Amino acid sequence: MSGSESTAPVIVAIDGPAASGKSSVARALAARLGFLFVNSGAMYRAVTWSVLKAGVDSSDPDAVAAHLRRLTIGCGVRDGQATVTIDGDDPGEALVTPEVNDHVSPVARVPEVRETLVARQREYAKLGPLVMEGRDIGTIVFPGTPYKFYIDASREVRDARRRRQGLDDDLAARDRQDSSRAHSPLIVADDATVIDSSHLTIGEVVEAVLADMRANGFETP
Numbered sequence: 001m002s003g004s005e006s007t008a009p010v011i012v013a014i015d016g017p018a019a020s021g022k023s024s025v026a027r028a029l030a031a032r033l034g035f036l037f038v039n040s041g042a043m044y045r046a047v048t049w050s051v052l053k054a055g056v057d058s059s060d061p062d063a064v065a066a067h068l069r070r071l072t073i074g075c076g077v078r079d080g081q082a083t084v085t086i087d088g089d090d091p092g093e094a095l096v097t098p099e100v101n102d103h104v105s106p107v108a109r110v111p112e113v114r115e116t117l118v119a120r121q122r123e124y125a126k127l128g129p130l131v132m133e134g135r136d137i138g139t140i141v142f143p144g145t146p147y148k149f150y151i152d153a154s155r156e157v158r159d160a161r162r163r164r165q166g167l168d169d170d171l172a173a174r175d176r177q178d179s180s181r182a183h184s185p186l187i188v189a190d191d192a193t194v195i196d197s198s199h200l201t202i203g204e205v206v207e208a209v210l211a212d213m214r215a216n217g218f219e220t221p
């Protein structure tokens with residue numbers, strides 16, 4: 001628990017661009033602390049997967065919003081990690097296909113999609129302490145948390161990480177779309193600690209995050 005008077009669960013917000021290493025860091029940090037791990041990008045990806053499966057035009061915000069209203073989005077927890085289903089189906093590995101990579105930014109730009117998923121993300125805080133990663137966690141989803149991090153890495157390092165994952169999606173295009181959208185773009189929160197992970201291991205970034213949290217009053221369990 002933090003050094004504050006509050007009994008609200010500790011929330012660690014980790015934002016950053018694609019392939020910055022934030023997912024690996026968030027997962028490792030959550031495991032280290034015994035906190036729930038929530039990958040909010042998986043929720044945007046699940047809606048995108050459903051949009052594509054239904055043959056809906058991902059570039060048509062009204063069509064995407066209408067499709068969203070027909071969906072039942074199941075947000076659960078398994079083995080300390082958040083899970084997402086669409087109409088009872090687990091998209092599994094389909095979440096990280098090139099098709100989903102190509103279409104997730106336009107879907108994530110639709111205001112109704114953001115409002116729906118942000119509300120579901122906030123519900124996770126009722127379950128206890130958590131680490132949530134995404135693009136707007138420190139700015140929009142949990143702006144009140146004192147533990148906010150922005151994990152970055154150079155374009156070269158991010159491209160190389162992507163290639164090692166066997167992916168060659170256009171990171172620059174996705175960054176541009178995620179950073180320039182009108183509704184909750186990817187920006188660095190004023191009070192976030194920025195960590196450049198270009199030349200650090202996951203463990204080193206986790207240690208840097210923990211050191212910053214301790215300096216902010218957090219007591220490591």
Ligand code: DC
Binds near residue numbers: 134
């Ligand atoms: O973290 P990721 O690459 O899996 O995220 C996929 C997309 O989802 C990303 O390009 C933008 C969107 N996203 C978002 O808009 N807000 C979030 N909190 C998380 C992801």
